[in-house]
Amino acid sequence: MTEDIYDIDTSSVPRGDGIRDLTLTDRWNTPLGKPNGGYILAAMLRGLGEEMGVEDAMVAAVTYLASPETGAAELRTTTLRRGRRVQTGEAALWEGERHIAQLQASFGARSGRSLELGTPPDLPAPDDCLDPKDFPGAMPASTIFDRVDYRLGAAPGWALGTPSGDPTSELWQRLAGGREIDLPALAFLCDSFAPPVLEIGAAQSMTVQLTVHLHRKPVPGWIATRLTTRHVVNGFHDEDCELWDEAGNLVAQSRQLAMLL
Amino acid sequence: MTEDIYDIDTSSVPRGDGIRDLTLTDRWNTPLGKPNGGYILAAMLRGLGEEMGVEDAMVAAVTYLASPETGAAELRTTTLRRGRRVQTGEAALWEGERHIAQLQASFGARSGRSLELGTPPDLPAPDDCLDPKDFPGAMPASTIFDRVDYRLGAAPGWALGTPSGDPTSELWQRLAGGREIDLPALAFLCDSFAPPVLEIGAAQSMTVQLTVHLHRKPVPGWIATRLTTRHVVNGFHDEDCELWDEAGNLVAQSRQLAMLL
Numbered sequence: 001m002t003e004d005i006y007d008i009d010t011s012s013v014p015r016g017d018g019i020r021d022l023t024l025t026d027r028w029n030t031p032l033g034k035p036n037g038g039y040i041l042a043a044m045l046r047g048l049g050e051e052m053g054v055e056d057a058m059v060a061a062v063t064y065l066a067s068p069e070t071g072a073a074e075l076r077t078t079t080l081r082r083g084r085r086v087q088t089g090e091a092a093l094w095e096g097e098r099h100i101a102q103l104q105a106s107f108g109a110r111s112g113r114s115l116e117l118g119t120p121p122d123l124p125a126p127d128d129c130l131d132p133k134d135f136p137g138a139m140p141a142s143t144i145f146d147r148v149d150y151r152l153g154a155a156p157g158w159a160l161g162t163p164s165g166d167p168t169s170e171l172w173q174r175l176a177g178g179r180e181i182d183l184p185a186l187a188f189l190c191d192s193f194a195p196p197v198l199e200i201g202a203a204q205s206m207t208v209q210l211t212v213h214l215h216r217k218p219v220p221g222w223i224a225t226r227l228t229t230r231h232v233v234n235g236f237h238d239e240d241c242e243l244w245d246e247a248g249n250l251v252a253q254s255r256q257l258a259m260l261l
Numbered sequence: 262m263t264e265d266i267y268d269i270d271t272s273s274v275p276r277g278d279g280i281r282d283l284t285l286t287d288r289w290n291t292p293l294g295k296p297n298g299g300y301i302l303a304a305m306l307r308g309l310g311e312e313m314g315v316e317d318a319m320v321a322a323v324t325y326l327a328s329p330e331t332g333a334a335e336l337r338t339t340t341l342r343r344g345r346r347v348q349t350g351e352a353a354l355w356e357g358e359r360h361i362a363q364l365q366a367s368f369g370a371r372s373g374r375s376l377e378l379g380t381p382p383d384l385p386a387p388d389d390c391l392d393p394k395d396f397p398g399a400m401p402a403s404t405i406f407d408r409v410d411y412r413l414g415a416a417p418g419w420a421l422g423t424p425s426g427d428p429t430s431e432l433w434q435r436l437a438g439g440r441e442i443d444l445p446a447l448a449f450l451c452d453s454f455a456p457p458v459l460e461i462g463a464a465q466s467m468t469v470q471l472t473v474h475l476h477r478k479p480v481p482g483w484i485a486t487r488l489t490t491r492h493v494v495n496g497f498h499d500e501d502c503e504l505w506d507e508a509g510n511l512v513a514q515s516r517q518l519a520m521l522l
Contacts, residue, residue, distance in 0.1 A: 112496020
């Protein structure tokens with residue numbers, strides 16, 4: 001049996017009393033050399049769901065409290081409410097004496113009406129797009145770029161040293177090698193690419209808080225991703241993400257508040 | 262000294278150990294006869310900030326766990342992290358043995374760059390708009406409509422029995438009588454009007470989770486409000502809100518996940 005790196009690196013082991021042990025590996029590091037926030041969120045969300053014995057994550061809100069390090073960590077989970085349609089819990093991620101992140105998440109099966117008023121990104125087919133690996137030196141060194149396959153309609157302005165001025169990015173993403181994308185992985189994919197504020201000349205950005213709505217599991221294939229920042233206010237900015245599957249369904253949407261660095 | 266009803270009804274009294282007593286009054290009831298979720302959020306956010314001794318709320322994420330009742334309630338607050346730029350805490354609202362809502366919020370003064378790519382709603386001046394009070398019977402009975410002054414460009418389709426099919430609403434709002442709007446009041450104003458899904462024939466909607474970014478304190482005057490739902494998926498939907506002040510600045514934006522009833 002071969003286990004995918006995604007499965008290994010987002011797993012946690014119950015120790016009793018709602019506490020789980022996990023390891024943040026160095027395989028999901030950002031260019032700043034720290035575990036990616038989306039990876040941390042996926043591991044926390046998966047661990048909380050397993051501890052509560054619930055599936056179908058529908059919304060997750062995480063606040064990042066301190067800079068994470070790779071290594072051993074502890075997930076302290078609490079069930080807040082088991083409703084008929086919605087089950088809600090909380091998880092705190094600790095590394096030693098440092099409280100790294102705090103998650104609130106709700107789970108539950110959905111049923112009822114659907115109506116879609118948005119449209120997916122207008123991207124060329126993935127095979128007709130650019131693979132950033134074909135542009136040596138354009139993407140910064142970062143292990144997360146080995147965990148995600150990216151396909152871009154065009155090389156980003158910031159990667160060429162000429163930011164476009166328009167903080168919007170559209171691209172295809174999937175887990176490396178095409179591994180099945182579950183709901184926690186959608187939460188990861190909302191925060192797995194470069195922030196679009198790089199296109200307005202920002203050096204970097206750090207997430208304070210991120211909320212993701214997980215609408216449905218995607219059909220197999222690539223995920224069309226739209227990232228956009230509309231409002232930069234006194235050093236802080238929003239960043240919205242929409243994820244669409246190859247069948248043209250919205251599968252997740254997120255918004256984060258982040259700080260310009 | 263006269264105290265405004267907003268100040269009275271969002272106040273809480275410290276009891277020690279991070280616990281505060283408050284009363285949810287019947288003056289902010291929705292047409293369903295329950296305290297409005299935005300009112301609950303404003304009271305929780307104000308109480309948490311006072312308990313932590315911090316100002317400048319910047320982001321608040323609340324999950325609604327059980328249906329609130331009017332009456333005595335308890336706010337159990339915890340400080341999660343006091344960073345240099347951002348301070349984060351948590352607050353649980355309890356009514357007796359019922360856990361009603363759970364809030365995560367971050368506070369901190371902002372400084373740095375600003376860039377606005379959005380535009381405020383294109384509304385006639387408040388004095389040239391309709392006051393729903395001039396349409397007896399059009400708005401459902403609800404005490405919250407005595408706490409907020411609304412000005413609408415046109416009567417909503419749902420209020421006339423002819424939903425427009427377009428789940429977007431734009432309107433002016435302010436606290437009744439023009440009372441100063443603080444940051445917790447902005448959180449309230451994100452959820453103080455009828456949900457735009459009424460325009461697609463929904464009977465009602467109940468918020469599961471709401472996250473609001475509080476960007477800046479508004480200049481005195483009316484708040485231009487844009488409410489929109491874009492994605493209804495299997496009985497659940499998003500609802501985005503933008504709040505703009507009369508100087509044309511975005512002052513807050515929120516997104517909620519809600520359940521069709």
